[in-house]
Amino acid sequence: EVQLVESGGGLVQPGRSLKLSCAASGFTFSNYYMAWVRQAPKKGLEWVATISTSGSRTYYPDSVKGRFTISRDNAKSSLYLQMNSLKSEDTATYYCARHQGSSYFDYWGQGVMVTVSS
Amino acid sequence: EIVLTQSPTTMAASPGEKVTLTCRASSSVSYMHWYQQKSGASPKLWIYDTSNRASGVPNRFSGSGSGTSYSLTISSMETEDAATYYCQQWSSNPLTFGSGTKLEIK
Numbered sequence: 001e002v003q004l005v006e007s008g009g010g011l012v013q014p015g016r017s018l019k020l021s022c023a024a025s026g027f028t029f030s031n032y033y034m035a036w037v038r039q040a041p042k043k044g045l046e047w048v049a050t051i052s053t054s055g056s057r058t059y060y061p062d063s064v065k066g067r068f069t070i071s072r073d074n075a076k077s078s079l080y081l082q083m084n085s086l087k088s089e090d091t092a093t094y095y096c097a098r099h100q101g102s103s104y105f106d107y108w109g110q111g112v113m114v115t116v117s118s
Numbered sequence: 119e120i121v122l123t124q125s126p127t128t129m130a131a132s133p134g135e136k137v138t139l140t141c142r143a144s145s146s147v148s149y150m151h152w153y154q155q156k157s158g159a160s161p162k163l164w165i166y167d168t169s170n171r172a173s174g175v176p177n178r179f180s181g182s183g184s185g186t187s188y189s190l191t192i193s194s195m196e197t198e199d200a201a202t203y204y205c206q207q208w209s210s211n212p213l214t215f216g217s218g219t220k221l222e223i224k
Binding site: 037044045046047050059060061062095100101103104105106107108109110111 | 149151153155160161162163166167172204206208211212213214215216217218
């Protein structure tokens with residue numbers, strides 16, 4: 001059974017940093033692109049980052065480019081999201097998701113809440 | 119950036135009613151994908167590559183479309199189908215989602 005379990009969320013002050021983790025199991029992690037998707041309270045879904053199987057290629061929307069860094073450790077079947085210079089608009093539930101065909105997301109984690117507030 | 123516009127924003131349907139949700143793209147896309155999200159839960163893949171049902175999705179759901187116009191259809195609404203549905207594309211960067219259609223049971 002595919003499982004994605006996020007951790008590392010919490011309350012953080014604006015301008016500070018936070019690192020999210022996602023532990024994957026039930027599939028060969030190194031064979032899949034992985035991603036982070038977020039959802040602000042009572043809002044829609046927003047793609048945050050994608051990483052290739054080896055980690056050599058990463059993709060971001062302009063809203064987080066230069067502030068967020070996605071990475072992975074295939075030996076540990078783990079995905080990470082380093083978030084720097086956090087803003088109040090980064091407040092959201094962050095989901096770890098598995099890419100399929102480098103296009104859509106076929107499995108999602110349960111999500112982890114990040115609140116950016118002073 | 120390709121903007122995905124979903125309509126309607128909210129709708130209510132009676133059990134047994136046929137429902138069609140629409141997703142229009144600001145530029146042509148190759149495929150559209152759909153997700154179902156119930157309150158307090160993670161999104162679930164529902165329809166991929168425009169017309170393929172994800173594992174476990176009832177066959178009353180279907181997807182269709184091409185170019186800039188796509189739709190998700192429920193042939194006969196059931197109470198368990200009440201949820202928010204999002205469309206998504208990655209034919210071009212950045213990957214984008216529609217703003218969602220909230221489907222309620224009448």
